[in-house]
Amino acid sequence: MDVTTYLNRINYSRSLEPNLETLHQLHYCHLLAVPFENLSIHLNQPIHLNLEALYHKIVRQHRGGFCYELNSLFSWLLQQLGFKVTLLSAQVAREDGNFGREFGHLTLLVKDTESWLVDVGFGDSFLYPLKLENSTEQIQKREHYKLINNDETWIFYYKKEGDYKPQYCFTLTPRNLTDFQTTCEYNQTSPQSIFTRSRICTKATPTGRVTLSDNRLIITQNGQREEHTLNTEAEYNKTLQDYFNINLGY
Template sequence: MNEDLPQPAHPLAPARVGAYLEHIGAARPARPDAEALRELQVRHLRTVPFENLSIHLGQDIVLEEERLVDKIVTDRRGGFCYELNGAFAALLRSLGFRVTPLQARVFGDGGRLGIPYDHVALRVETDDGTGPWLADVGFGDHALHPIQLDVRTEQDDPCGRFRFREAPQGDLDLLRDGSRQFRLDLRPRVLADFRAGSWYHRTSPDSHFTRSLICSRRTEDGRVTLRDHTLITTVRGERHEEELGGDAEVLAAYRDHFGITLGQRPSRRPALTA
């Protein structure tokens, strides 16, 4: 990590914390303990969608905590991992949690690892002697609850069984139901460290974010996803797909299922090739 990079921003102003909590339907916790962390993560996942619409709408993505919180709370949008976990870190830190961003590389096809700074997750310490915890609201379909970082046995979650396994150079592989999800580097980072990863994922033709449109959110009994013009709903394990028609129908789906009001329908933009 570059020691000259800016350190984490100051806690959010109380009014902004209140607005953030109101948006995700959460009460201000009495203390920064594991129970509060779990509640905040669940409510965040059920309210704020994982989406890459800014990439295809030609909108800038700035990895600064205040800007990311504005996008979620004021603009009623979501984002991809750098945005969602960046904003969530600001909220948690403002509520008294000790938060450290960690970089991870995602396992792709054939077990191939992605680029460095492929994903950002959060190490969170609470005041009740439990943890440390891995909190993550930016990995799409993932664990609903935080996962204990120091535990090497399987941990049950509504979304599967998760386990950390030792990896080379002191890293950890996170497995879900036996399948490797990402390789976690335990060295502390700051949000600015992820600028190059963010730039790659929103510009490279090799990035899956430039090749598809995705907007997805946890629900109380499953998940709802809009992939391009296909609406996918999963309820208690049963999956249903519906092909949407024109622009009005797609824009209505963004509004009704994700709370996102857009002036134009996103369309896939060609990635940069220079």
């Protein structure tokens, strides 16, 4: 890995000391620069969990990815900078109140004097790491989060419309990247996977979020939402370029 090129990709030029402030700023910069997207699946481009290949796609080709890609590559960067990082398996919450399959989401644990949940691959989520602390309400830019410990399982909650709703659960069992390959393949091929049903490209902005969901461009700024419909594929590709700096003809 060329660390400098990666840092340029996420527009990071501050301290490289492996401390909490650096971790917070790297996390924030990553979310503002690298989109959560599943475009490779709809372009019939197989996703292999190979760090060199992911580095080429996300850093050199200026693309994004989904959790297996974004968090695994970010963990590699953090390790290069001297952070202690563990890959964790998470199960995503379903509408029926249950949780999905094991390895359905890849998230990270980073330890310094304390432990932090780190995740740059869950779409619209926390901008800075969350302290692994039971039941403490953690507030970031008016958004409220909480981690609840239940025996060996932790559940990540996000407050929406006044109520805390589960997003995913996880244990602290260390995992290897290869452990996620089967579910990664499922998520990019199965008709039951949410990733095969529609195209998504989204990233945080300093004032909100910009999202391209199929042919809808959704821009949220300071709590105000605008939505525009894109009528042609050419318009879609231009929007990808203009808002995400993604050129699919790269």
